[in-house]
Each structure stands twice: as structure tokens, then as C-alpha cells.
Amino acid sequence: MNSETVATRLRGAGLRPTRQRLALAEILFGAGDRHITAEQLHAEAVAARVPVSLATVYNTLNQFTGAGLLREVAIEGDRTYFDTNTSNHYHYYVEREGRLFDIASDELTIKGLPEPPPGMEVGRIDIIVRLKARQS
């Protein structure tokens, strides 16, 4: 994705394409699907000579998430992961390494989900498949 497209995308989301937002979007969306924490993104930005404060990284991630450009992934534990793939999909999680990645299959379906309680409807379904090193 080139920066023009990114700028367009940001504008479309009602966000001004500022220096920092463009740079962060470039890092986030420029290399396939990513699962990243605020801290990691901040480190990459600084490494890429894009000085940006951690606070702005947080703000930007939240804005992007609100705009539907990112999706938050709930993992127990302290830090929050942001996923650049906002389509319907599920995750593998390697606890030992804190590594998170997509389940490469859209075949995955759930069977036997009961009717939700009255007056409620099902929104998103999150699935985390926890992996561990095989021991045997």
C-alpha cells in the first residue's frame, strides 16, 4: 500500500493524515497482516526514524481501532494486541512466546452454538487456540 492510499484511507475514516499517523499506518499496513502491541509499534517507529511519542502511538491505535482499521485482540495478561486484519478470523497464541498469529483457514466454523438469551444477539465471536510446544 503506498502512502497515497493510506492518506485516502485515513481521510475516509475522518482522520487527518498527519506525519505520525501516516508513518504508523505505513508500518502497520505496509507488510501484510500484523499483530502488534503499542510498545512494539513505538519501537519500530523510532527505529524507522519517525520520532513519535508512546502516548501518540496509543492514541493512534485507539483511533484506528475506532475507525475500523484495526481490531483489538483480547489475550489475558497485561498488554493489548492490535490486529491489522479486521476481517472475520481467529487466532493461534503461543503463550510461552507471547506470539499471536492468524489461523490460516476460513473453513473454521462453530457448530452447536445455542440460541442466545432472549433480547440478545450475537456480535463478534473470538476464538483463541492456545498452542504449546509438542512434548512427547
Next chain:
Amino acid sequence: MNSETVATRLRGAGLRPTRQRLALAEILFGAGDRHITAEQLHAEAVAARVPVSLATVYNTLNQFTGAGLLREVAIEGDRTYFDTNTSNHYHYYVEREGRLFDIASDELTIKGLPEPPPGMEVGRIDIIVRLKARQS
């Protein structure tokens, strides 16, 4: 579950059945399956005239979890939920209210889960079905 059983269970887990642990276990396991945060448990304990510090509640919850008496449920957001039902099951989560409860079905199965990456094996699978008030 009476306190004698609880004491036995704690001992079996290598934990001394102290006053506070017994009281907390009583609250946790004495009334069916529960999904509770440290703060909530602390409030209940205090209300039940069992003075216990929040720090001890945290320590106890973590010890119980380590001993397999509780299970941690990953919900995005700040607080951690502990589930007294450690068997294989999944959850509904009402975002608006921060309410978490079991999916009443063991029929629920996953179809199409691809082979895990080489050297890895599947551990636990977490499923959160997010509910929202029906709008229509």
C-alpha cells in the same frame, strides 16, 4: 460444598487451609459456577465479615488458578475474570455490562480447525461469543 471438603481440596493442592483461603473458597465454590474479578471477590468477602486484604485476594486467586481450582478468562479490557468452572466450556460476554457467563451447551464444537504448525500442539481453546442487545 462444606468447609471440610474445601480444606481437603486446598490441602490436595498443596495449599494450607488458612482462614482467608477457606473463606474465599467458600464464596467462590459455594454457589455454583461463578465468574468473578478480584475486586468483586474482595467486596463479597468484606460484606461477609471476612476481613481480607485485596492483595491477599489477588494472591489467593493466583494460587488457586495455579492449582487448577480456577481458570482465568481473557477478556479485553482492564480486569481479569476468574471462572470457578475449570472444565472445557466457552463463554458469552455482554460488553455493555461487563457480564460473563457460560454457554449452556457442550454440543458446541469447532469444525475445520487446521493442523497446528509443526512441533506445536493445541492446548486450550478459548471462545468468547460477544452479545449485544438486539436492535431491530
Next chain:
DNA sequence: ATTTGTGCAAATCGTTTGCATCTGA
């Protein structure tokens, strides 16, 4: 007697916010 648990307050850590200063349109 010894080991382990508890309480309190202080320390951590991720994340958010207030406010003065910049910047994009």
C-alpha cells in the same frame, strides 16, 4: 520452632489524560 500466609503500603506497568505547543487544511 519453622515454615508459610497475611496485611499494608509502596512499587510496577500498561494505558490515559491535561495542557501548552505545533501543524494541516
Next chain:
DNA sequence: TCAGATGCAAACGATTTGCACAAAT
């Protein structure tokens, strides 16, 4: 020009930890 964005540091809220005291074996 001027609403909106950024940076910094301070504020925050959940959770953990250090240490002196108390309780369990």
C-alpha cells in the same frame, strides 16, 4: 486562521511485591 494533533509529564487503575507480623503445622 484555527480545529485538531502531538508531546510531555503527571495521573490512573489494576496487579504485584517487600517486609514485618501472625498463624498453621
